[in-house]
Amino acid sequence: MKITVLGAGAWGTALAISLAAKNQVILWGRNQAAMEAAQVARENQHYLPGFPLPANLQASADFDLALRHALDDGLLIIASSVSGLRPILQQCKSYPLKNVVWLCKGFEESTRLLPHQVVKQELGDQILAGALSGPSFAQEVAQGLPCALTIASSSNTLCRMVVDAAHGPNLRIYSSDDVVGVEVGGAVKNILAIATGVADGLGLGLNARAALMTRGLAEINRLSTALGGRLETLMGLTGVGDLILTCTGNLSRNRKVGLALAEGKSLDLIVQELGHVAEGVRCAQAVKALAHDLRIEMPITDAVAGVLFEQVAAREMIERLLSRDAKAESI
Ligand SMILES: NC(=O)c1ccc[n+]([C@@H]2O[C@H](COP(=O)([O-])OP(=O)(O)OC[C@H]3O[C@@H](n4cnc5c(N)ncnc54)[C@H](O)[C@@H]3O)[C@@H](O)[C@H]2O)c1
Ligand SMILES: O=P(O)(O)OC[C@H](O)CO
Known part of the structure; x- marks a missing residue:
C-alpha cells in the first residue's frame, strides 16, 4: 500500500x-534541511536518533509529492x-483524499475539540477517517518490539485498511467504532501521567501512584461518558x-x-529541555475548562493545571488532593 506520514x-x-516493512512509505516533515539530511543519512537524527530508515521509506519535505x-x-x-x-x-484541503488517519492525543487548546471534530470541520465527512x-x-x-494499537473509526473499510497496512507479528492492530472513547482516553492519560510524575518525584510511593491512576481512570470515564x-x-x-x-x-x-515539576523546575525550562511535545500540558487547560462547562468533577486534572499554570507548588497539589472529603468510591 502507498502510505504518507x-x-x-x-x-x-x-x-x-x-509500516515500511510491507508498504511504500513517504515520511514528510516541514523542515527541508532536516528531511534532506534524514534521506541521506537514513536516520531522523533530531527526533528519533539511532533507528535506521528502511530502504522503502523516503524522507521528504515536498508536500505535493507526499500528498x-x-x-x-x-x-x-x-x-x-x-x-x-x-x-x-x-x-x-485541495487534494482529493479518501483515507485519513491521525495519531495525536489531546484536545485542541483553543476550541477544546477532539481531533476527529477538527478533522470533520476541515475535511468534511465524505472521507474515511x-x-x-x-x-x-x-x-x-x-x-x-511488540506493541498493540487500536484504530477507531466509524468506517469498517478504513479499519480494515489500517489493519492490512500495519498488522503484523510486532504490531497488532485492533478495531473500534468508539472514536470519542478512544480519543478521550488518549488525551486525559497524558494529564494523569504528569500527576503521577509529580507524585513519584516527591517520593510518595507506589500506593499513591496506583490511587492516582485509578481515580484518574474515573476522571477519564466521566469526561468520555459526557461526550458520548x-x-x-x-x-x-x-x-x-x-x-x-x-x-x-x-x-x-x-x-x-x-x-521535573516535582524538582521545582519551571515549566518553560522543562518544555525547552524536553525537545518534544508533552501533550498533557496544553490539554490540562482545555480539559479543566471543558469539565467546568460540563459540570464534571476532575480534581486531578484541576490539580495538574494548578501546578502548570497557577504557580501551585507540586507538594501543595498533592496536599489539596489528599485533603478532599471522604466519599463513596465511584467510577
Ligand atoms: N512519541 C510517542 O511515543 C507517541 C506515541 C503515540 C502517540 N504520540 C502522539 O503523537 C503526536 C506526535 O508525537 P511525537 O512524539 O511525534 O512528537 P514530537 O514532538 O517528537 O514531534 C512532533 C512533530 O509534529 C510536527 N508538527 C507540529 N506542528 C506541525 C505543523 N503545523 N506542520 C507540520 N508539522 C508539524 C513537528 O515538526 C514535529 O516533527 C502527539 O500527539 C503524541 O501524543 C506519540
Ligand atoms: O511520551 P508521552 O508521554 O507523550 O506518551 C507517548 C505515548 O502516548 C504513549 O502511548
Missing part, C-alpha cells in the same frame, strides 16, 4: 519505519502534535492500557514533565 517527529518516524502518494487507494497518516493537526489539514491510538512508545516501536464515549473502551488499550504505560514508563515525556 505527515509529521516527522518521534512517533511519525517510528510508525513510518514499522499525491496518498491519493486513490493510498493512506494519509497525520503524525503531528494536536496543535499541528488543523494547519496540516488546511494544507491538505480514524484515530490510531494505544500504548506505544516510539523508541520501542522503531526497535520492532463508552465505558468498555476505557478498559481497553487506549484507556487503561495507555494510562498504565504513560503513568509508569520512564520513556513518557508527560511523566518526565511531572518528575
Whole structure:
C-alpha cells in the first residue's frame, strides 16, 4: 500500500519505519534541511536518533509529492502534535483524499475539540477517517518490539485498511467504532501521567501512584461518558492500557514533565529541555475548562493545571488532593 506520514517527529518516524516493512512509505516533515539530511543519512537524527530508515521509506519535505502518494487507494497518516493537526489539514484541503488517519492525543487548546471534530470541520465527512491510538512508545516501536494499537473509526473499510497496512507479528492492530472513547482516553492519560510524575518525584510511593491512576481512570470515564464515549473502551488499550504505560514508563515525556515539576523546575525550562511535545500540558487547560462547562468533577486534572499554570507548588497539589472529603468510591 502507498502510505504518507505527515509529521516527522518521534512517533511519525517510528510508525513510518514499522509500516515500511510491507508498504511504500513517504515520511514528510516541514523542515527541508532536516528531511534532506534524514534521506541521506537514513536516520531522523533530531527526533528519533539511532533507528535506521528502511530502504522503502523516503524522507521528504515536498508536500505535493507526499500528498499525491496518498491519493486513490493510498493512506494519509497525520503524525503531528494536536496543535499541528488543523494547519496540516488546511494544507491538505485541495487534494482529493479518501483515507485519513491521525495519531495525536489531546484536545485542541483553543476550541477544546477532539481531533476527529477538527478533522470533520476541515475535511468534511465524505472521507474515511480514524484515530490510531494505544500504548506505544516510539523508541520501542522503531526497535520492532511488540506493541498493540487500536484504530477507531466509524468506517469498517478504513479499519480494515489500517489493519492490512500495519498488522503484523510486532504490531497488532485492533478495531473500534468508539472514536470519542478512544480519543478521550488518549488525551486525559497524558494529564494523569504528569500527576503521577509529580507524585513519584516527591517520593510518595507506589500506593499513591496506583490511587492516582485509578481515580484518574474515573476522571477519564466521566469526561468520555459526557461526550458520548463508552465505558468498555476505557478498559481497553487506549484507556487503561495507555494510562498504565504513560503513568509508569520512564520513556513518557508527560511523566518526565511531572518528575521535573516535582524538582521545582519551571515549566518553560522543562518544555525547552524536553525537545518534544508533552501533550498533557496544553490539554490540562482545555480539559479543566471543558469539565467546568460540563459540570464534571476532575480534581486531578484541576490539580495538574494548578501546578502548570497557577504557580501551585507540586507538594501543595498533592496536599489539596489528599485533603478532599471522604466519599463513596465511584467510577
Ligand atoms: N512519541 C510517542 O511515543 C507517541 C506515541 C503515540 C502517540 N504520540 C502522539 O503523537 C503526536 C506526535 O508525537 P511525537 O512524539 O511525534 O512528537 P514530537 O514532538 O517528537 O514531534 C512532533 C512533530 O509534529 C510536527 N508538527 C507540529 N506542528 C506541525 C505543523 N503545523 N506542520 C507540520 N508539522 C508539524 C513537528 O515538526 C514535529 O516533527 C502527539 O500527539 C503524541 O501524543 C506519540
Ligand atoms: O511520551 P508521552 O508521554 O507523550 O506518551 C507517548 C505515548 O502516548 C504513549 O502511548
